[in-house]
Amino acid sequence: MTGDHSTFENDETYVPGRSAEDAPSAVGLMCGDYELLEEVARGGMGVVYRAKHAVLQREAAVKMILSGRFSSASELQRFQVEAEAAAQLDHTAIVPIFDTGEHDGKAWYAMKYVSGGSLAQRMDEYRADIRGGIAVLHRVTEGVHHAHQRGILHRDLKPGNILIDESGDPLITDLGLAKKTAADSRLTETGVIIGTPAYMPPEQAGSATNVTTAADIYSLGAIMYD
Numbered sequence: 001m002t003g004d005h006s007t008f009e010n011d012e013t014y015v016p017g018r019s020a021e022d023a024p025s026a027v028g029l030m031c032g033d034y035e036l037l038e039e040v041a042r043g044g045m046g047v048v049y050r051a052k053h054a055v056l057q058r059e060a061a062v063k064m065i066l067s068g069r070f071s072s073a074s075e076l077q078r079f080q081v082e083a084e085a086a087a088q089l090d091h092t093a094i095v096p097i098f099d100t101g102e103h104d105g106k107a108w109y110a111m112k113y114v115s116g117g118s119l120a121q122r123m124d125e126y127r128a129d130i131r132g133g134i135a136v137l138h139r140v141t142e143g144v145h146h147a148h149q150r151g152i153l154h155r156d157l158k159p160g161n162i163l164i165d166e167s168g169d170p171l172i173t174d175l176g177l178a179k180k181t182a183a184d185s186r187l188t189e190t191g192v193i194i195g196t197p198a199y200m201p202p203e204q205a206g207s208a209t210n211v212t213t214a215a216d217i218y219s220l221g222a223i224m225y226d
Helices: 073-088 120-127 130-149 202-206 213-225
Strands: 034-042 046-053 059-065 097-103 106-112 162-164 170-172
Touching: 034 059, 073 097, 073 106, 120 130, 130 162, 130 170, 130 213, 202 213
Parallel strands: none
Antiparallel strands: 034 046, 046 059, 059 106, 097 106, 162 170
16 A cells, blocks of 8 residues: 555445545554554545554554444445455465454454555556566466465456555455355345456456456456556
């Protein structure tokens, strides 16, 4: 996470009757052992803070659901799915989860703080350095393959969900739309299109239930083309 990027970049989630800008900041509060230092991003469902562990003095990014006890069942499921999916994956190209908890009725989880921005912010750089861009995407495909081997689809791969660390290595984030390949329909709603249209395969736009690992591969191809 950085001050000008977050897992919510280009977040198209629409929540009727609530504006993310209206929710008060939690800067200065403690979420478990994490002190929230500054807000770095907001989206339709949550807010991300740069934080520091009080004992370990390690920087982290804390993602907190905005609506707390007023969250809808689908919001809570999406947030839970994101934390669960990321916690099951252990790969250098996927942002790791450190901890989870609840503060004042609002679910949160802590993850690695990534300081280099997103691929979306650096597309021009990699368009001028195709070999460098392909090297980044090669690492991303390894992370996606790791997830697929463990039965997890991302379903929203796009440049804004690929962070770049200070060494130039990519890390996949934002697993809020992740789905188990083994008949996990917790986030499926009839008539709801899930994902980001510019990077979404046709079958995902037409059905949220009949999506396979091929959908993520299509999204990787769309990112490469972009």
